[in-house]
Amino acid sequence: MWISGALLVLLVWPLQAGVDWRPAETALDQGRFEEAAAMARGVLRHDAVNSTAHVTLARALMGQNDAAGALRELSAALQSGPANLDALYYLNKLSTVLAQQEFARLYGAAPDSARVHQLLAESLHQQDDSVGEEREYRAAYQRDPKSVPVLNALGDLLRTQSRSTEAMSFYAQAEKVDPRSFDALYGLGACEFKAEHYRLAIEYLTRAVAVDPTSSAAQFAFGETLLRDQQPERAEKVLRMVAAREPSDKQTWFLLAKALRQLGRKQESDEAFARYRKLSQSQMETP
Known part of the structure; x- marks a missing residue:
């Protein structure tokens, strides 16, 4: 039977304009997942980008232990709306x-494998159980x-506990296995900085920055170490790059002010220090 375009719009319109999802919610709450899935699929036949339908179908599929299907539907919902809170939650x-x-x-x-102990350590890290975390990482x-x-x-764990000598032994082993390991190079640089071995710290941080030039943390540490090693000219160049990338980081402006003052550029130093004070004040006022 031929249906006019206007009538077709009227037939489909209720699905597009506003679907009553309460029956589907009730079905999900009562464990009637097939019923909720059928409703969602019915909507999607007429409106393939309906994010609520995709999320509802995903929830029903999760209830039916179809993880792959649920992941597919949630991905579709996020394609329609990347900030969909329900899709992100599920x-x-x-x-x-x-x-x-x-x-x-x-x-x-493999219950006693390195990977299992590593995953257990990562889980314990999330629980702030440093003793258990260290035990599992050592296993x-x-x-x-x-x-x-x-x-x-x-x-990293030992360095946060100020056990720098032990930390360095593990970083050194990692660097030996992978000379371009950013975490190992940055860790070694941080430990040498704490020990006030600035020249060694500079060597490691130079390599770390070369591996990941986008790391603001490594660039900041590099600039601070150069400043401690009485190399204000090099420090200024590095810290200006950090300031350009992280303009709201007050510590960068503080160090930059120090570098400029050591270079005898008082006006520029005062301007950098003013930025530091302004950022400090705004952060104090922020609740």
Whole structure:
């Protein structure tokens, strides 16, 4: 039967203009996932970019243990609206479930492997359990002493606890395995800086910046170390690059002011210090 364009619009319009999703919500709450999925698919047949329908279908598929299908629908919802909060929320939940499933598979296949201990350490890190984190990372290290991520993680953990000598031993091992490991080079530079071995710190930080020129943290550390080593001219150039990239970082402006003052450029130093004071004041006023 032939249907006019206007009538077709009227038939489809209620689906496009506003769908009552309460029955679908009720079905999801009561575990009637097939019913909720059928409703969502019905809407998508007429409106393929309806983000609410994609999210509803994803939730129904999650209830049916179809993780791949749920991921597909959430991805479609985010294509329609990258800031869709519901899609982002359920994607986070789905990611957690998938991670748990994959960990269970890994644990079942190799319960005492380096990877399992590494994942346990990362989980304990999120729980602020530094003792357990170190224990698991050391277990991972014993099983795979050439794992660069594990070596760097141990170095980072020990460095935050001011155990620089131990940290450096792990960073050094990581650097030996991978001479271009940014984390190892940055860690070694930070440890040498703390020990006031500025020339050694400069060597490591120079290499770290070469590996990742976009790292503001490495550039800042490099500039600060140059300043401590009485190289204000080089420090100024580095710190200006950091300031251009991170104009709201007050510490960069403070160090830049010091470098300029050491170079005898008082007016520029005063201007940089004024930026530092303004940023400090604004951050104090921010609740």
